[in-house]
Amino acid sequence: MQRRSILHSMLGLATAAQAWQDPTAKLPTTAAEAAAMGLPRFFAPVDFAIFADLGQALIPPFDGRPGSLEAEAAEFLDFLLGQSPSDIQTLYKQGIATFKLRQKSGMDAALQELAAPWTNSGSSTPYAKFLNAAKLAFYQATVNSRQWAEAMATRSRGAAGIGSYWLPIE
Amino acid sequence: MKTEYDVLIIGSGASGGMAAHTLTKLGVKCIMLDAGALIDPEKQRVLKPVSDLPYRGFGKPGRFPHVTQASEFNANMWADEKENPYTYDSADPYYWVRIRLVGGKTLAWGRASWRLSNFEFKCKDHDGFGENWPIEYQDLAPFYDRVEPLFRVSGRTENLPQIPDGVFLPDESRDSLCVQRFLDSCRKQEVPTTKQRRSTGTLASSLNLLLPAALETGNLTLVPNAIVRELSKDPKSGKVTGAHFVDRVSKRDFHVKAKVVVLGASTLESTRILLNSNLANSSGILGHYLFDQFYVKNVVQAIVPEARGGKAPRNLMGGGGYIPRFRNLKTKSKDFIRGYSYDFGSGNSPGPQYFPAYGEKLWQQLADAQGTGFSLTTMGEVLPRFEHAVRINKTKTDAWGIPVLHIHQKYTANEFAMAKDSMDTAAQLCRESGFEILAKHAQMVPPGESIHELGTCRMGSDPKKSVLNQWNQTHDIKNLFVVDGGAFVSGGSQNPTLTILALTLRASEYLAEEMKKGNL
Numbered sequence: 001m002q003r004r005s006i007l008h009s010m011l012g013l014a015t016a017a018q019a020w021q022d023p024t025a026k027l028p029t030t031a032a033e034a035a036a037m038g039l040p041r042f043f044a045p046v047d048f049a050i051f052a053d054l055g056q057a058l059i060p061p062f063d064g065r066p067g068s069l070e071a072e073a074a075e076f077l078d079f080l081l082g083q084s085p086s087d088i089q090t091l092y093k094q095g096i097a098t099f100k101l102r103q104k105s106g107m108d109a110a111l112q113e114l115a116a117p118w119t120n121s122g123s124s125t126p127y128a129k130f131l132n133a134a135k136l137a138f139y140q141a142t143v144n145s146r147q148w149a150e151a152m153a154t155r156s157r158g159a160a161g162i163g164s165y166w167l168p169i170e
Numbered sequence: 171m172k173t174e175y176d177v178l179i180i181g182s183g184a185s186g187g188m189a190a191h192t193l194t195k196l197g198v199k200c201i202m203l204d205a206g207a208l209i210d211p212e213k214q215r216v217l218k219p220v221s222d223l224p225y226r227g228f229g230k231p232g233r234f235p236h237v238t239q240a241s242e243f244n245a246n247m248w249a250d251e252k253e254n255p256y257t258y259d260s261a262d263p264y265y266w267v268r269i270r271l272v273g274g275k276t277l278a279w280g281r282a283s284w285r286l287s288n289f290e291f292k293c294k295d296h297d298g299f300g301e302n303w304p305i306e307y308q309d310l311a312p313f314y315d316r317v318e319p320l321f322r323v324s325g326r327t328e329n330l331p332q333i334p335d336g337v338f339l340p341d342e343s344r345d346s347l348c349v350q351r352f353l354d355s356c357r358k359q360e361v362p363t364t365k366q367r368r369s370t371g372t373l374a375s376s377l378n379l380l381l382p383a384a385l386e387t388g389n390l391t392l393v394p395n396a397i398v399r400e401l402s403k404d405p406k407s408g409k410v411t412g413a414h415f416v417d418r419v420s421k422r423d424f425h426v427k428a429k430v431v432v433l434g435a436s437t438l439e440s441t442r443i444l445l446n447s448n449l450a451n452s453s454g455i456l457g458h459y460l461f462d463q464f465y466v467k468n469v470v471q472a473i474v475p476e477a478r479g480g481k482a483p484r485n486l487m488g489g490g491g492y493i494p495r496f497r498n499l500k501t502k503s504k505d506f507i508r509g510y511s512y513d514f515g516s517g518n519s520p521g522p523q524y525f526p527a528y529g530e531k532l533w534q535q536l537a538d539a540q541g542t543g544f545s546l547t548t549m550g551e552v553l554p555r556f557e558h559a560v561r562i563n564k565t566k567t568d569a570w571g572i573p574v575l576h577i578h579q580k581y582t583a584n585e586f587a588m589a590k591d592s593m594d595t596a597a598q599l600c601r602e603s604g605f606e607i608l609a610k611h612a613q614m615v616p617p618g619e620s621i622h623e624l625g626t627c628r629m630g631s632d633p634k635k636s637v638l639n640q641w642n643q644t645h646d647i648k649n650l651f652v653v654d655g656g657a658f659v660s661g662g663s664q665n666p667t668l669t670i671l672a673l674t675l676r677a678s679e680y681l682a683e684e685m686k687k688g689n690l
Contacts, residue, residue: 058529119609170419
């Protein structure tokens with residue numbers, strides 16, 4: 001349950017219930033499929049580069065573990081956002097636009113909202129909500145990546161990230 | 171289906187499974203309809219790394235907006251929300267969590283197995299609110315005694331009146347040092363504690379503990395993928411005669427005949443069937459008094475400081491326990507009636523959301539706190555209220571053309587006050603244990619999310635104020651029984667499955683006896 005709670009917090013999915021009946025874009029179901037079909041990505045190229053920079057600042061490599069860049073977390077999240085409800089898409093689009101402006105004053109200034117203590121009721125502004133959602137999303141996309149699993153396999157015999165997967169019922 | 175069965179059981183989870191287990195052993199010929207497929211849980215699951223999943227564990231966006239328990243690993247287990255819709259007022263969301271498979275929610279339940287006490291059965295006598303059950307603890311105790319060994323419940327005898335002791339596999343496990351510190355703090359505050367009481371075993375489901383024995387008698391016909399539209403009734407006698415159902419896959423309609431019908435389709439599905447059948451509602455109570463138990467997940471997330479930086483001495487971390495209700499037993503709280511309980515555990519690693527940092531600093535803080543966590547979750551009693559109710563939404567149907575439920579429930583001042591008290595108390599207990607508090611909050615999850623939905627078809631002595639009598643038999647139709655959580659009059663803060671099993675065992679033996687006497 002805790003895993004799911006964390007996953008829900010990412011991308012701001014706490015509001016997904018309100019978006020239950022929102023139409024979602026009909027996109028292919030894997031990143032490879034999307035790439036092969038040459039479909040547009042969620043972020044425009046310029047914004048995607050900024051999004052990837054943000055990921056690198058939030059979740060850099062550490063102590064031999066891959067960071068979001070090595071884990072291709074930005075590419076994965078771009079694919080995920082393309083299928084997400086419209087309120088989540090808006091949060092990320094507007095968040096990146098604000099980050100682009102704030103970044104000119106330096107990374108610390110752009111990310112100062114992340115210095116605020118956690119509250120269960122969530123962040124007070126859309127930009128702070130975006131930053132907190134992006135931090136969790138980049139973290140989870142990184143530690144759940146194949147690159148992370150390969151790096152950790154050399155450090156531990158533990159089967160980190162292995163779960164019991166329910167096959168489709170029919 | 172031309173055969174007439176003795177008993178039609180609708181649903182195969184805790185209540186349906188227990189009804190089949192009991193009745194078939196008494197020689198009663200039963201047919202069981204379940205809306206879901208029959209699966210072998212061992213063959214249905216494979217081990218996979220999260221990195222091999224298409225969505226890296228995030229799951230397909232929007233697939234389960236109301237099932238926070240769903241992960242990308244178990245997504246295929248939960249009932250499809252698009253095929254099985256329901257409605258609510260947008261201001262008051264309700265999270266209806268369902269599994270449509272043979273075995274029902276017992277395929278995934280938390281296994282916590284607590285008895286109710288007379289603080290619940292005679293709740294009105296204690297504080298004047300609501301109604302008493304038409305039974306008392308002593309009526310149900312012999313049935314709890316028989317259910318616990320069947321479900322291999324482990325626990326520790328404590329002589330706490332609010333959670334009566336049972337027939338347990340003894341839990342002799344030792345407490346870690348941090349848990350001992352916490353227990354000492356509780357003792358000083360006169361807050362009771364105990365070990366968890368849980369059903370044990372690799373799988374503890376109706377599917378492996380109840381249905382095989384029922385099938386072995388040769389008295390049970392199991393029909394998976396059978397979605398009940400409505401019950402049929404003989405207009406002359408007023409009795410129910412069976413059910414109309416649709417095959418989930420082929421969408422063909424069928425009818426099955428039976429002398430008695432037992433509804434165990436889950437709290438809200440059984441009530442939906444009755445409402446769609448326009449039966450058993452002379453009281454006007456059917457669908458009303460919906461309640462559950464509220465949860466405040468991680469009401470306090472703390473850190474055991476001595477464990478920081480991977481420096482925890484041996485036996486410091488690990489394990490947990492349970493705090494049963496302690497409010498409003500001997501004294502009265504000024505802000506709320508009834509009470510709440512906690513699950514607590516240690517040794518978890520607090521997630522990145524708790525740390526106001528990013529980049530290398532975040533990594534350092536995560537590493538420093540790895541395995542240091544101590545957290546509590548509150549489970550609180552919710553007061554049943556007439557206005558919290560379900561009704562049929564005549565404008566919306568499911569994938570099989572069956573009208574769906576509109577659900578209305580929200581938490582009120584009593585629950586909010588209780589949640590706040592639970593946060594303050596948990597924080598105080600952690601502080602007195604020497605733990606550092608990372609975060610605390612009193613925000614309850616939405617109604618329904620605890621998966622402990624109860625009421626809407628409640629028991630009672632007065633047919634004008636209840637749907638069922640003390641034997642889970644409808645006041646209006648004597649050959650119609652409802653044995654799931656719908657029958658509850660109040661729920662305490664204890665997980666309800668053990669009580670559902672005991673009530674069903676009791677009702678099923680009564681049913682078989684009455685059938686033998688020709689009274690049904």
